Amino acid sequence: MKSSTMCNSSVVLLKQEFLKKWIKGLHTYSNFNKNMSIMDRRKPAIKLSADVAIASTRKPATRWSRALMADILGTNRILVEQVLGRKQDMRAASGLMKCSKKILRRSSLIARRRVVPRRVTEPSSIARKLVKNRTSVLKSLLPGGEGMDEVSLIQETLDYIVSLRVQVDVMRRLAAGSLEESLCDHHQF
Amino acid sequence: MLNSVRFARNFGEYRVASLSKPSSHFRNLDFRRNCASRLTMEPKAEATQPHFRSGEMGFGLDEIHSLISGPPETGRNSFTALLELPPPQAVQLLVKEDFPAKHLPPPIFPSNIGLIDRASKRSFFASADNPPASNTILLASSSMKVEIVKQEPTDSQPHPNSASPAVSDQSPKSGKRKEREKKVKESNKKSKKVVANEASEDGGKKLPYVHVRARRGQATDSHSLAERARREKINARMKLLQELVPGCNKISGTAMVLDEIINHVQALQRQVEFLSMRLAAVNPRIDFNLDALLAAESGSSIDNDYMGMFTPTIWPEGQINGNRQLEYQQLWQGDELRQPGWSREEDTPNFITPETSHLSYDSSANSAPLHSSQLKMEL
Numbered sequence: 001m002k003s004s005t006m007c008n009s010s011v012v013l014l015k016q017e018f019l020k021k022w023i024k025g026l027h028t029y030s031n032f033n034k035n036m037s038i039m040d041r042r043k044p045a046i047k048l049s050a051d052v053a054i055a056s057t058r059k060p061a062t063r064w065s066r067a068l069m070a071d072i073l074g075t076n077r078i079l080v081e082q083v084l085g086r087k088q089d090m091r092a093a094s095g096l097m098k099c100s101k102k103i104l105r106r107s108s109l110i111a112r113r114r115v116v117p118r119r120v121t122e123p124s125s126i127a128r129k130l131v132k133n134r135t136s137v138l139k140s141l142l143p144g145g146e147g148m149d150e151v152s153l154i155q156e157t158l159d160y161i162v163s164l165r166v167q168v169d170v171m172r173r174l175a176a177g178s179l180e181e182s183l184c185d186h187h188q189f
Numbered sequence: 190m191l192n193s194v195r196f197a198r199n200f201g202e203y204r205v206a207s208l209s210k211p212s213s214h215f216r217n218l219d220f221r222r223n224c225a226s227r228l229t230m231e232p233k234a235e236a237t238q239p240h241f242r243s244g245e246m247g248f249g250l251d252e253i254h255s256l257i258s259g260p261p262e263t264g265r266n267s268f269t270a271l272l273e274l275p276p277p278q279a280v281q282l283l284v285k286e287d288f289p290a291k292h293l294p295p296p297i298f299p300s301n302i303g304l305i306d307r308a309s310k311r312s313f314f315a316s317a318d319n320p321p322a323s324n325t326i327l328l329a330s331s332s333m334k335v336e337i338v339k340q341e342p343t344d345s346q347p348h349p350n351s352a353s354p355a356v357s358d359q360s361p362k363s364g365k366r367k368e369r370e371k372k373v374k375e376s377n378k379k380s381k382k383v384v385a386n387e388a389s390e391d392g393g394k395k396l397p398y399v400h401v402r403a404r405r406g407q408a409t410d411s412h413s414l415a416e417r418a419r420r421e422k423i424n425a426r427m428k429l430l431q432e433l434v435p436g437c438n439k440i441s442g443t444a445m446v447l448d449e450i451i452n453h454v455q456a457l458q459r460q461v462e463f464l465s466m467r468l469a470a471v472n473p474r475i476d477f478n479l480d481a482l483l484a485a486e487s488g489s490s491i492d493n494d495y496m497g498m499f500t501p502t503i504w505p506e507g508q509i510n511g512n513r514q515l516e517y518q519q520l521w522q523g524d525e526l527r528q529p530g531w532s533r534e535e536d537t538p539n540f541i542t543p544e545t546s547h548l549s550y551d552s553s554a555n556s557a558p559l560h561s562s563q564l565k566m567e568l
Contacts, residue, residue: 047465127444134447141454151419154426157450161433164457171464178471 015170017057018050022170025049048076054167062159063152067144 026049052072055065138153139145142160145153407413431437431446434453440446 043466043469046468047461050461050465127442130444131447134444134451137451138447138454141451141458151422151426154423154430157454158426158430158433161430161450161454161457164454164461168457168460168464171461171468175464175467175471178468182471 011166014057014166018053018166019170021053021056022050025052048072050167050171052076054163057166058159058163062156063148064143064145064156064160065163071143 026046051068055068055072058065059069135150135153138157139148142148142153142156145156148156407417427443427446430450431440434446434450437446437449440449
């Protein structure tokens, strides 16, 4: 239990960092989103801010975070600026663009390789094919996963899962907190 | 020492196995023991609270913990360094034919002191250290200089970072070595020979090389060794993943485990989508009272803080769904989209109530680095 709380404290720090950055990102949309369209405006705004936030907490270290940031940078530069801060943004932007270009180049190279259809019935090769299918699926799931080799893919997946959990947890608590509040007040009246 | 080297070689038993197999076995035991204990400790919390699983994990999360607790850059170093530990142990290429009698030696494992220290701190590697230690008594020289030959370019990064003290004074040589390491297979033999030459030439200076030892009865050519090293690395990481993803422990077989991992990642991504949509619908107005946040450290849950922050302004969009609490608990197991809606508009003052939220958790380490200012924000 003790070590779990010890791990928890580091996780809590991560969550706080994520929350901070998320709030910062949400600020940028706070003026725009007074309208009622949930799906078009607000939900992507919230999600994007959350994604930028969670990616920026892991930014220097992992490839998926860099790919995610580069992706968002392409479309919503202002958001990224707000979350990161001006100076860092410039530095990050160039780095990210380079990384993302490298990733795109590699992925295109990989895509160009043609698969020669061959008839295989040995169990080992069937197993290998299954594993290959799944690795490709995993690569498609992971942001920036296309240009990775198996080893780093697994590493990145590990990190990505942890970060996704942080994100989900914080968002859930936020939603739950607002719900609790609303229910309590509802009871009061 | 030379005799012992020859003895070991003639005996035909190479001992990476000590690193890759029994150590992984030990690792598994450690993992599972820790996991089992933690899981049994919080079964209910599991059901009601989407407890952040990294907290329950045994060993693997020590890595993540050290990773997360430090600033990102150092976190990266320790993270990758730690993850690099099992593989480098496995990935040690023994310089075979070129292994001249006068070649010194101490090969093996933990390729540097920093890693060894970290390894010893984690029980994870403690068991792994012992057998090789006993083995290397025969071969090891007094210093901790180790030689690393990198078959895989991917390994080349953490090792130059975590330079052993012996290597630190050879920056030009290590630079050369790095470049050599980056070429993959053609230069393997070349680098090995160069290694041998250099080793034989420079009496006192040693370059770090990773030695992979072939197990008994297995092919010892460089390609299969490299493949084996790579496979060991992948297996080590897969084990970590298995520990992380719930329900993967019992599954054997890479394809199934990958299946589970994919499902998990997809579920998490779906949850993010769903939650963001829900938050968009609720449209809370966040009265950010950070002083209250900081003050609410001892014993209160973070949900208190969230609640204190919120004065949800609810738009008239539908009925109140009474099953919403249940829904939160089910979220973790995958969910169906429900359109959240409340039929009231509320405007409550900022307050923090001690509440018995099912999502409460201990926020004792809530030393919030947030600046204490008051933000008002409408989503």
